Amino acid sequence: xxxxxxxxxxxxxxxxxxxxxxxxxxxxxxxxxxxxxxxxxxxxxxxxxxxxxxxxxxxxxxxxxxxxxxxxxxxxxxxxxxxxxxxxxxxxxxxxxxxxxxxxxxxxxxxxxxxxxxxxxxxxxxxxxxxxxxxxxxxxxxxxxxxxxxxxxxxxxxxxxxxxxxxxxxxxxxxxxxxxxxxxxxxxxxxxxxxxxxxxxxxxxxxxxxxxxxxxxxxxxxxxxxxxxxxxxxxxxxxxxxxxxxxxxxxxxxxxxxxxxxxxxxxxxxxxxxxxxxxxxxxxxxxxxxxxxxxxxxxxxxxxxxxxxxxxxxxxxxxxxxxxxxxxxxxxxxxxxxxxxxxxxxxxxxxxxxxxxxxxxxxxxxxxxxxxxxxxxxxxxxxxxxxxxxxxxxxxxxxxxxxxxxxxxxxxxxxxxxxxxxxxxxxxxxxx
Amino acid sequence: xxxxxxxxxxxxxxxxxxxxxxxxxxxxxxxxxxxxxxxxxxxxxxxxxxxxxxxxxxxxxxxxxxxxxxxxxxxxxxxxxxxxxxxxxxxxxxxxxxxxxxxxxxxxxxxxxxxxxxxxxxxxxxxxxxxxxxxxx
Numbered sequence: 001x002x003x004x005x006x007x008x009x010x011x012x013x014x015x016x017x018x019x020x021x022x023x024x025x026x027x028x029x030x031x032x033x034x035x036x037x038x039x040x041x042x043x044x045x046x047x048x049x050x051x052x053x054x055x056x057x058x059x060x061x062x063x064x065x066x067x068x069x070x071x072x073x074x075x076x077x078x079x080x081x082x083x084x085x086x087x088x089x090x091x092x093x094x095x096x097x098x099x100x101x102x103x104x105x106x107x108x109x110x111x112x113x114x115x116x117x118x119x120x121x122x123x124x125x126x127x128x129x130x131x132x133x134x135x136x137x138x139x140x141x142x143x144x145x146x147x148x149x150x151x152x153x154x155x156x157x158x159x160x161x162x163x164x165x166x167x168x169x170x171x172x173x174x175x176x177x178x179x180x181x182x183x184x185x186x187x188x189x190x191x192x193x194x195x196x197x198x199x200x201x202x203x204x205x206x207x208x209x210x211x212x213x214x215x216x217x218x219x220x221x222x223x224x225x226x227x228x229x230x231x232x233x234x235x236x237x238x239x240x241x242x243x244x245x246x247x248x249x250x251x252x253x254x255x256x257x258x259x260x261x262x263x264x265x266x267x268x269x270x271x272x273x274x275x276x277x278x279x280x281x282x283x284x285x286x287x288x289x290x291x292x293x294x295x296x297x298x299x300x301x302x303x304x305x306x307x308x309x310x311x312x313x314x315x316x317x318x319x320x321x322x323x324x325x326x327x328x329x330x331x332x333x334x335x336x337x338x339x340x341x342x343x344x345x346x347x348x349x350x351x352x353x354x355x356x357x358x359x360x361x362x363x364x365x366x367x368x369x370x371x372x373x374x375x376x377x378x379x380x381x382x383x384x385x386x387x388x389x390x391x392x393x394x395x396x397x398x399x400x401x402x403x404x405x406x407x408x409x410x411x412x413x414x415x416x417x418x419x420x421x422x423x424x425x426x427x428x429x430x431x432x
Numbered sequence: 433x434x435x436x437x438x439x440x441x442x443x444x445x446x447x448x449x450x451x452x453x454x455x456x457x458x459x460x461x462x463x464x465x466x467x468x469x470x471x472x473x474x475x476x477x478x479x480x481x482x483x484x485x486x487x488x489x490x491x492x493x494x495x496x497x498x499x500x501x502x503x504x505x506x507x508x509x510x511x512x513x514x515x516x517x518x519x520x521x522x523x524x525x526x527x528x529x530x531x532x533x534x535x536x537x538x539x540x541x542x543x544x545x546x547x548x549x550x551x552x553x554x555x556x557x558x559x560x561x562x563x564x565x566x567x568x569x
Binding site for chain 1: 446448450451452454461462464465468469470471473474475476477478479480481483489492494513514516517519520521523524526527528529530531532533534535536537538539540541542543544545546547548549550
């Protein structure tokens with residue numbers, strides 16, 4: 001087997017939907033790319049009647065040259081569906097999941113895979129010819145800001161999300177501008193003409209919006225062997241909610257370690273982020289001991305790596321912008337410990353095993369336990385609704401309602417009694 | 433490069449003037465930040481830095497030969513690794529051709545090992561391309 005090309009990724013999703021129609025739903029993304037391509041996502045939902053499930057949204061392929069991401073997610077969906085439908089467990093190297101675990105994951109979560117965010121870029125990279133260097137392409141292929149110059153084509157979709165997108169305003173001039181993003185279309189970090197200016201990032205936004213129950217968002221990249229969690233703009237702090245991306249008073253002060261500004265994350269949420277990242281890390285490392293590390297995205301040895309407009313930070317903003325939507329934990333997995341965007345397929349098979357084990361471990365951790373299911377049902381158990389449900393079961397409206405047979409009998413009896421009473425009253429009147 | 437310490441590979445395909453090489457630049461504290469700030473180097477995705485026992489570290493960059501020479505002229509120790517551009521061109525031969533799933537008629541097969549169960553694992557035994565004999569171990 002070999003790496004999936006762009007057409008095959010979409011065909012694979014359609015095929016999985018065809019093969020498992022009762023377990024999957026194909027989700028066509030609404031925004032067409034610059035080169036007129038359309039993408040699909042696939043929802044795996046084993047038990048539509050189970051209302052207490054969280055959604056996990058896994059995406060990949062945003063950076064064109066990071067070839068293996070889509071292969072990882074297509075395989076993940078395939079393995080889960082094959083195992084579930086045959087009541088089998090699943091094993092990757094030293095990490096295994098029982099059949100019962102696979103059942104719980106499929107029945108108690110919405111698992112969404114969007115393997116190829118940037119099909120134009122992938123097609124360009126994979127079409128590399130001997131006389132070109134285009135395989136190292138990172139961005140999408142949007143020519144809108146290029147002014148006709150090939151060197152200026154494309155936007156880094158992972159700098160285009162609506163999280164501190166306007167970095168010259170939002171960040172300190174002392175922040176590392178070489179990593180934040182760029183306003184120069186020739187840069188590999190060009191952030192586009194506005195937040196969500198690109199169809200690829202809008203497709204991710206649309207997909208996440210379809211799942212108000214989304215609780216985990218993982219963007220699969222390569223390489224370095226890291227699992228990264230928010231925030232990416234500055235150091236984390238857990239004490240001052242006013243020191244936040246939402247607060248314009250801090251504009252111009254973000255992105256520098258050791259200064260006054262640090263990004264707020266509630267301590268309980270930070271703990272949850274770290275726990276989930278560690279679950280993925282441990283799941284990956286259990287396969288063949290690759291030594292993946294989980295850490296906050298901002299840090300880099302003695303340096304910093306501040307970023308704006310990235311997917312995992314944008315995902316994590318949701319609960320701060322609209323608390324009613326609930327927490328959405330955002331992550332990046334950088335697969336491959338080796339310095340290589342282009343592993344051989346034989347190496348890629350092992351990398352697929354690593355990352356799929358980590359993602360299934362996360363899904364196993366995320367699906368609600370029986371106690372959480374009970375709590376969820378209690379939360380949804382509105383007493384007055386329950387009362388009427390029981391009432392209508394004991395006294396069915398078709399029997400007891402105004403047009404039901406019992407009501408007609410009662411009404412007939414009432415009318416008969418009334419006539420009889422009137423007759424008696426009339427007889428008495430005449431007697432007087 | 434397939435190994436972090438891999439020397440240049442004589443078997444790499446023909447080199448182009450704009451090819452990018454994976455290089456390891458030895459940096460002291462503060463120098464990694466300075467190099468990243470320039471905005472002129474491709475540092476991959478999340479940058480890769482491997483600390484050394486002596487307090488320095490090795491920062492991975494993807495740079496052309498002229499950039500390698502410029503870094504060396506500045507006094508940086510640069511270990512030249514694989515020609516990533518050439519490697520990518522070589523890997524193109526490992527990209528699927530056509531549409532092995534025939535527009536959705538043939539479903540893919542998972543690489544994970546199925547444990548127990550009812551067997552089969554797929555709706556159809558002959559529907560997917562094989563994996564060259566290699567399953568996820």
